[in-house]
Amino acid sequence: MRRERRVRSRTAAAVGVAVGAALLAGCGVGGGLQSAGRAPAAVGPALLWPELPPASAAPYDYGEGETARIPGIKVPDDDVHRLDPVAVVQAGLKAQPNRSSGTADLPAETVRLIGACRSDPASCPVLRPYFRDLTGDGKDEMVVGIRLPDHQLSVRVYMPEGGGLTRILSTSDAVISVQLAGRDLIMRAPSAITGYEYRTAWSWDSRQRAMLPTRDEILRTPPSPAPRPHTTTAEPTAKPSAGVSAERR
Structure with a gap:
């Protein structure tokens, strides 16, 4: 349209x-x-193989649209800035079955390290959180990253709701970078095609009440800036003071 x-x-x-x-x-x-000539006529989409029946179910389950209420976490005044991200992640793991053997997106070793964040903070895989109003309701959400093996990252977004906390996004990928742009969370991931990368924008969907991958595309990687030539600056020559000869006799 x-x-x-x-x-x-x-x-x-x-x-x-x-x-x-x-x-x-x-x-x-x-x-x-002067006229530039006739404008090209609009060409509508052509339907290929119209005899094929449409699919009724997705072939794979990527987990998009899944949300979870985090038990035991209270959010006074719906202010997520006061929350401890480690406590939030640990509370979410306790609500999942078979947490000792890992979850759908977290391996068992990562779960063990999260459980030991208090006693061994140097090995804690939970990264510092970021805050942004991603739902447009005037209240910030909390974005948490969890380091995974093989340079992968699990990204989770938590929304304050009615004095409690709801996870509205949970996804994992080998990422180049994670960005916040307006109300979108953008994840860049490497592609098997040299010179290209995947870029996925997650956005809040009010009907599903979750963050969905609204844009998923493969793009050329931006060219690296050319290195600047190294230049040296000569030290200024000291000028003789007034009344003193510059030449020693």
């Missing part, structure tokens, strides 16, 4: 330019606007 509206607006603009050019030419005004 948006593409059709853009095509119509471009067609109307082209017709307006052509009419304006004709009026200017009729008035004998030199150097007026």
Whole structure:
């Protein structure tokens, strides 16, 4: 629908330019606007293999749209800035069955390290949190990262709700970077194709009440900036003070 509206607006603009050019030419005004020709006609999508029945279920379960209420976590005034991210992650693990053997997105060794964050903080895989209003309700959510083996990262987003806490995003990937842009959380991951990367934007969906991957694309990696040539600055030559000869006799 948006593409059709853009095509119509471009067609109307082209017709307006052509009419304006004709009026200017009729008035004998030199150097007026000229028509660029006819605008290309809009081409609608062509349906391939219409006899195939549409699929009714997704072939894989990526876990998108799954949310979880975090038990035992109270959020006074719905202010997540007061929360301890380690306590939040530990509380979420306690609510999951078979946590000793790992969860759907956390291996057993990572679960063990999270449980030992108090006694061995240097090995704790829970990273410092970030805060951003991702749902548009005027209250910040808490974004937590958990280091995983093989340079992977688990990213979780927690939303304050009614004095408690709800996890609205849980995903894991081998990431290049994680960014907050407006109300989107953007994850960049390496691709098997040299010179390309995957980029996924997670956005809040009010109907599902979860963060969903609204944009998932493969893009060329930005070129690396050329290294600057190393230059040295000569030390300034000391000037002789007034009344003192610069030459020793």
